[in-house]
Amino acid sequence: MSTATIPAGAPATLPSKPAPRSRPVAAFLSTYVFSKDHKVIGLQFLFSTLLWFLIGGLLALAVRWQVAWPWSDVPVLGKLFAQEGGQMSPEFYTMLFTMHATVMIFLVIIPILAGAFGNFLIPLMIGADDMAFPTLNMLSYWFMWPAFIAFGASFFVEGGAAAGGWTSYPPLSTNPASSPGSGMGQTLWLVGLTFVGVSSMLGSVNYMTTIILMRAPGMTMFRLPMTIWAMFITAVLQAFALPVLTAAGFMQLGDRMLGTGFFSPEGNVVNNAMVGAGGGQPLLWQHLFWFYSHPAVYIMILPAMGMVSDIMTTFARKPLFGYRPMVYSIAGIAGLGFIVWGHHMFMSGMNPALGITFMVSTIMIALPSAVKTFNWLGTLWGGRIQFTTAMLFAMSFVSMFIIGGLSGIFMAATPVDIFIHDTYFIVAHFHYVLFAGTAMGVWAGIYYWFPKMFGRTMNEFWGKVHFFLTFVFLNGTFFTMHILGAVGFPRRLADAYHYETFHHLQPMNAFMTWCAIGMVASQAIFAVNFFWSMFFGPVAGRNPWNANTLEWTAPSPPGHGNFDFQPVVHRGPYEFSVPGMEKDHLMQTDPPVAMPAVAHPAMAH
Amino acid sequence: MKRFAGIFWSLLFLAVPVLGVAVFAVAPSIDVWLPKDVSEHGSQIDGLFYFILALTGVVFIATELLLFWFIWKYDESIAKGPATYIHGSHTLEVVWTIIPAVVLLFLAIYQMNTWADVKMRRPVMAPTVEVVARQFEWRLRYPGRDGQLGTPDDLFLVNDLHLPVDEDVLVQLKSMDVLHSFFLPNLRVKQDAVPGMKIPVWFKAKETGEYDLVCAELCGWGHYKMKGRVTFVTRPEFDAWLERMYLEQEATQPENGEAMP
Amino acid sequence: MHLQYQPGLPLSRGKLIMWLFLSTEIMFFAALLGSYVVLRFGALVWPKPHHVHLSEPIGAFNTFVLICSSVTIVLALESARANKAGAAKLWMLLTLLLGSLFLGIKGYEYQAKFSHGIFPWAPRSRIHEKPDLYYGSAVRARLGEADIVDRLKVLDETTADKLSAEELRGRQSLSDIRKMLANPDQGAFDMAVVADQVMPLAAEGGHGAKDHGSSEHGGGPNDVFPWLKLPIVIPGGNMWASTYFLVTGFHAVHVAVGLLVFAIMLTWTLNAKRAGAIENIGLYWHFVDLVWIFLFPLLYLF
């Protein structure tokens, strides 16, 4: 692997590292804290979300502890939130999985994809010096802080954090009398959500503007790397879906604090307390929530799909198979994603005829996903695979996404969903797409772009150990959930063993919990590798992986303004192993060369 | 050494379909599988489950094996020469769009009838029982001798649902406070109870026996213990039971209206 | 290093991001209006505009004001483009004033609701959904409050010649109400009569119809004696109030944000250089206007 490839079209003498940032201490704040530089903001997002990832993971462990050994003393955490003698109370359990999911979704996966990678990569990969609106960009990070504080503080208020599930279905969530967590905790949850929403909204309009108007000369839309396409379409999803959740959040706040009754039916009394005069509809919230949250699941996976596509081409040394179909399928998933929300509501009491239309659209979403899956396989076919850590994570993304996607088909089938709805089958499904899928994609991205972020590469050996352990333990934890679901084992139960039907499943749950413990423990390897490599890893050149896209022409890490020369794009991002070339890759900025005849012109770009 | 790494990683990816299939193959034999089905429509649902399991199973095995095979075969350390320079294939794209489209469309249409049976073709009959969910119990209300709900001779019970076997049963599902879900695993029945709505649920049991009634929608801290039992008995037994319960209620509770505000 | 870019859309960054921002806003209001429609058509009853003191002429006038302000902001833009900073400032000032007038009228309308106790539910709301026994006891409770008792006493003792015809009628219906409530075996029917006495609008052709179009319906003791504040019956009134304040409230917030920006821009020199900024805020303003044009018929006319 060559350490420093000087990009073509660049001046002959390039500093191998950016000019050292020797600024007075007073400028520290403006450089690292209130920076408007997209790279710094991206890293701020990265560090914050990784921290929350850890918290979310620990919450998951506490969840697992209770599921495996109900009512036994919780080690460590039990002392922190000591009820009587370190044993978990059922209301604490509901709070745990609610906040686990909230943290993972709103403070980890969404902001790490759009906030961290989106911010860091978009300007670099399209050849821009920064985002279109740097100040807005900075604000989008700082609007996360009220959310961090609101979610964080909610653990310590009276009644504890929100406990209505991450879906916060009313009337449980609107009536403070219905559950301890539906007091202050739920209000903070809504406040936090609103800020996450504002942050994402600011981010998404900024990303779209940047991608539309700030591409390097020659970078047509169909020469954009898949990562950028995915980020672009994700931004569209955010912009159109999120305001609906924000509106719904305000309505729920109104129900809780102002006496409105949007989601409370006529005369609804919970625990002798009433919210609003009624006349509202509990199902309205579910419609509004899922109108956002179903597109949101694609917000939580499309960027990872884009990154995985880029990483797989680089390490298979082969052009992406079916670039345009890949783009169209992302758009197709996003488009269909807007009309399937009802599949979360098959059992909700919604009109069953409506269920049929949602069933059909949901099943059809497998089509663009199929196109993506087969094109990834096509990309590997005939490649020259290099087993880097990033590549392993990327390939495991594909492997795991297939599992998570296919389990979606069971649930999309309305009659089958009757049985498996709200069982661990669902839990298996979304952990496969979210953790085994997206989080693996995120790790692929971290290992892959780490050199660009910090100028050094991560340790490959320990990276692979991390991959191996995570891969094994995650399957141990989550695969078994499918068959638990087949028994009908319900989710969100603090203790299901008193049911005759589920009585015998405890040993299996204990096994899963041991795997989960192993999985979280393995992350220590990652954390150490990450921080150690930041300071002591081998120095990476501009293009350590011999990749093609624009970010690899900039210094590692890029200085302010990103590029020390004007990037001009001459071709698509995936020209690997072009016959007759001495290098096995042609960067997007390499000067034009006579290209061999393309086998399938329709697929060329 | 490099080849060893390639073998190692490809085998790891091979383990996914192998172990995945193994888990599903072993599960039924260790009794971690669909619980016994005693309903009439359940076999349709289970059939569909198996059908999708087979369908997705084939897709799963095929794609995961391909993935393994490509990783094995195109390892940089053994594959000679540069990678194949190809940008895609129009024909392939069409093929792998059309085939899944046909399969999926078939699946979508195939299942509609079952759904309609279970959720749309409501039998024409008076409710057998009204189930009212509340934090954290199932309140049951049987029509008394007059066969009508809402009359003074109604029978009120909690958590102990008895139903006749071998005949259509219509449950009128309500909630008093928050959302709950009426889940009978052994009958493949699930329906959320929504405050402000009256939702009909119907099914027909084929066997007598006693089974779990689970609350499957988060309803607060006591969600986990919102447990009921459903017992299917023959019609004469059922009638006798109703009668006995009614007499018991009369004896203990002169004002039966109190049980159900 | 100053980078060059591939030509994208023929729009400035500012304008593009404004359009994108507005599309998120469209979704926001679509959610609110969608909820309104769902709740309204899912409701068993929905009050007529005059039941809840909505006045079509005022609403129509406010619509007119807002449309005018959309015109003036366009004129401000035209002037700025022609580099006539003074004229631009004048038009913008006018826009600001019209916008403020809109908010003022809205505030007046809100005030009319508040003074009638039309809030979304307790503790401030005086709306009851049905004239049931709960309603009766609420009226009785109100009449039994110490300060009301005092005032009623004063009212009862006032000689007829000191009272206007209105007040006389009010006093009469008040005493009818108290008589009906005093009757020990009243049923729901009596409560309906009480409710109608408190706020005479249930009967078509009554006060409601006569005063159709004015925000005052007059006649009920509540209107004659503003201190009385008796609970009222408006079927569907709570949900009406919830949705009304939800949609108009968020609209008003958007108007206020626009006004704030106008105020800031008034401190600038509005020459051709600022035309882009004026155009952007103008787009926003048109959007706010457009939302109102949806709201007005939905809330006032149907």
Ligand code: HEA
């Ligand atoms: C990143 C997140 C993500 C992704 C990508 C998906 C993808 C899909 N999801 Fe999932 N889903 C969630 C996250 C996600 N989901 C979450 C978090 C929940 C639970 C929320 C909660 O209740 O808390 C959920 C719940 C959920 C439900 C509700 C279940 C219930 O509560 O009862 C349903 C039902 O239809 C569903 C379906 C699907 C489908 C059909 C897809 C499809 O997009 C999958 C398509 C992919 C494939 C099918 C695989 C690849 C294709 C092939 C290899 C081709 C060949 C295939 C065939 C011919 C079958 N999901």
Ligand code: HEA
């Ligand atoms: C992105 C989403 C996401 C992720 C990643 C996870 C991760 C995990 N989840 Fe979770 N989960 C949800 C989303 C997610 N989950 C949702 C939406 C629900 C539904 C909630 C509801 O019902 O309302 C849920 C519910 C849920 C349940 C069901 C609870 C119930 O219904 O009763 C369980 C039970 O086993 C569980 C377990 C786990 C486990 C063991 C992990 C593990 O994979 C966790 C592993 C964690 C780590 C591995 C941490 C790694 C840390 C680092 C990498 C940091 C390194 C640090 C630095 C470098 C600084 N989750």
Ligand code: CUA
């Ligand atoms: Cu009732 Cu859960």
Ligand SMILES: [Cu+2]
């Ligand atoms: Cu979904």
